[in-house]
Amino acid sequence: MAVTVTAGERSVRQRPGPAPVRRSRGLRRPPNVLAGLGGFVWLAVIILPIYFVVISSLRSQAGFFSTNPLVPPTDITFDNYLLVLQSGFGLYFLNSVIITVSAVAATVAISLMAAYAVVRGNGRFVRSTFSVFLLGLAIPTHATIIPLYYMITRTHLYDSLAALVLPSIGFAVPITVLILANFMRDIPNELFESMRLDGAGDWRILWNLVLPLARPALVTVAIYDGLHVWNGFLFPLILTQSADKRVLPMALWTFQSEFTVNVPGVLAAVVLSTLPMLAAYVLGRRHLVRGLTAGFGK
Amino acid sequence: MTVSTASTPAPALVREPEGRPQRKGASGLLAVPALAFFVVFALVPLAGAVVLSFADWDGLGEVGWAGWRNWSGVLTDPVTGQALLLTLKIMVVSWLVQTPISLLLGVFTAGTQRYRALLAVLYFVPLLLSSAAVAIAFKAILDPNFGIGGAPGLGFLAQDWLGDPDLVLYVVIFVIAWQFVPFHTLLYQAGVRQIPTSLYEAATIDGASTYQQFRHITLPQLRYTIVTSSTLMLTGSLTYFDVVFVLTGGGPGTATRLLPLDMYLTGFSANDMGGASVLAVILVVAGLGLAFVLTRFSGFARMSSEQEGL
Known part of the structure; x- marks a missing residue:
């Protein structure tokens, strides 16, 4: 999809807040x-x-x-909430945090490197890399679950948190690279050139130039990726099994069959599992909204 | 030309461009980790699906060779045809339902009025919920005895929503719309905010009504957003899985057994991984074909994605 979020990033930074359609007072129409x-x-x-x-x-x-x-x-x-908390919710919550943080950290780090290589590199290799990632956007995740299940069971990763993190990274990489690459294209060429002339290598340019300048874009993609991993259901469903590897979406599903008639209990679990995202929404609504449309805005 | 390759890890892959000796490119090696993850966990499984579609595998034991048996089995199974038809139906109806609502809401929330900004904050809350949470919540809400239909005056809502094969597909379409309309509203909101204000000012001076402005300025200006949103919606509808899986499990009977669900159930419930892989290949072909057709017809060289269903 058109990965054009970042053209606007800068102007957003200059003007605080989104710039809505402003109609001059004199032309105000009736409500x-x-x-x-x-x-x-x-x-x-x-x-x-x-x-x-x-x-x-x-x-x-x-x-x-x-x-x-x-x-x-x-x-x-609040008995329902107490029941949910006593039914291992803390562990499931922790599992979700672990997989989300590790998948997002790894995705963003390697995607930043790749985006830098794609934007600043030359040669056929990096150019074809970019097309490969573009192709990646069109692959439906669901179509890969059976071979993925095969790979994960054969490598004895089945029923581990790593089994959830690794494919999540693989599927988050294309969109993350494309968004970051688009953002990086807006960084003036002169900045890179002057660092080069000062004798800086790739790592120093990444660390001292790209990282600080790309901060807004990094926050955006991190939120986008994080939301998908946090709410992801398919990978946990097919790649994990035991209770101690359960993440929140799976936990909701199992609560539903464990609590059967205790519907208020299940709904308490639903509310609890949503609280972290709700908190994120309240604290950083603008970042979150931008993260959600990352790559699709125009 | 600087000679500072010291900290550049193995520049072997980077060929110096002849034309521009001034520019020293970044090492292509930096792209390798990302590429490796993508290849191993996305491209290889994709190829694997094709291979496994010719395999005989129950998910646990050894993998055997099946030849074309899986293909002939799946293609002659009436359930496959039904799954394809259902998927097509849900795709078209979802698009017809979600597009006008998202477009209007997008225009609505792009307005500057205070109350609209406030409503927008609430509109986007469904985006925070996981599919599992949404499905479980609606299961409780739609319960014919203890759901929302139990409220006085809302008795007409006390239907066996999820047990009636004629109703259930529309329930699924509604729940999916509930979950995804906010995302498309965001797209349209962003699209509307890109429209130059001067167009509206000129139209107002010319005495154009609100409707005329919407019809002759907003709609035409939003055409790329419509293409983007529709592409995402249509390709995304190939991957409706989580919500349907938790909400109905494909039932009652096969009333909501969409293509991805059919694949999952064939593989992981009926332990026929070969047959499931055939369905996976069909899913990929359908997705790529759809993306191709859409980008062709919209005259727009943009790749599509299935992000919506992730």
Whole structure:
């Protein structure tokens, strides 16, 4: 896909905040009632399910089966959350953190190197590298799971966290390289040339020039990659098995079969598993939003 | 020409360009780790799928040779045809549902009004949820007895949404839209913000109505965004898996057994990895073919991605 996010990065940095369509005051038109109405209808579509999940997670099990599902419970209970926390949630959470942090760190590091090579290198090798990564964007992950399962079982990596990290890196690399490469093309040539003239090698240029200048782009891709690894379901489903290797999306799935009729308990797990991303959203909404559309913005 | 190759690891791969002796390129070796990961964990498995589609393997034992047996088996299986048809159906209907909603919401949220900015913050919350979380939440919400249909006045929502083979596909389409419309809204919002304000100012002076401005400025200006978003949506619909898997498991019966789900169930439930690999190859061919056709027809040399379904 068009990996053009970064052309705008700079201008965004100069102007604080996104620059929305600004209409001069004199031309202000009457409020668009129809649009507003539609906006609130969609809000209901989005919020109602979330509201249902949150208030249901605060009900007692008996309360869940007997009351109006849209009225908040009068006797709020946190027992469901306690139950989830006592059912190994901490471990699953930690597993998710471990795989997300290691996959993202590795992806970003090697992609930064590759993007630098692609942008600043010359010769046929780096040029074809770029096309190979472009091709990578069109490969559906799902189509590779069976050979991947074969490789992982034959190398005795099955049911380990490494089995989740390694393919995640492989699939995150193409888009990450493309986004970073696009950003790096905007770094003025003179900066590289002058460092070269000072006798700096690739590593020093990467460390002292590219790394600091590419910070915004790195944050963006890290969020994009991180969200995918954190929420990923397919790899854990086919490449892990035991409880001590379980990550959050899998944990939700197993809670669902373990708790069976304890729906409030399952929903409490859903809420708990979403809290970290929600916190990230509250703290760095702009980065997150930019990360989500990384590579597809125009 | 500097001679500072000291810290450059093995410049053997970098050929000096004849035309521009001034520029010393970065070492191509720096691309090797990323390339290695991508080749080993994406390209090799891709080739592996083709190989395994001719293999006889139950997922545990030794791998044997099957010849064309898997192919003839899968291609004559009526379930395959149904999976393909379902996938096509969900692709078209999802596009028809999600595109207008995302486009309108994108235009809506690009506005400067305070309340719109506030709504936008809430609109994007579904993006934070994992597919598993979304599916589990909707399973509870759609429960005919204890779900949202139990609320007074909402009794019409008390249907056996996930158990009725005629309803379930539309439920899946709705849940997928719930999950992915926010992403496409973001794309359209960004697209609208790129449109020069002067166009609207001129139109307002000329007395164009809001609708006329939308029809004659916003829509034409958004055509590349429409192409981008549609490409992602259509190719992404080949990879709807997680939500459907948790929500319905492909059922009831085979009512929601989409292509990726058919592949998973053939491989990991029926232990026929060979047959599943055939379906994987079909999936790849369909994905690449679709990407090719879309980029051709849109006259747009942009590669597509399946990011949406990851």
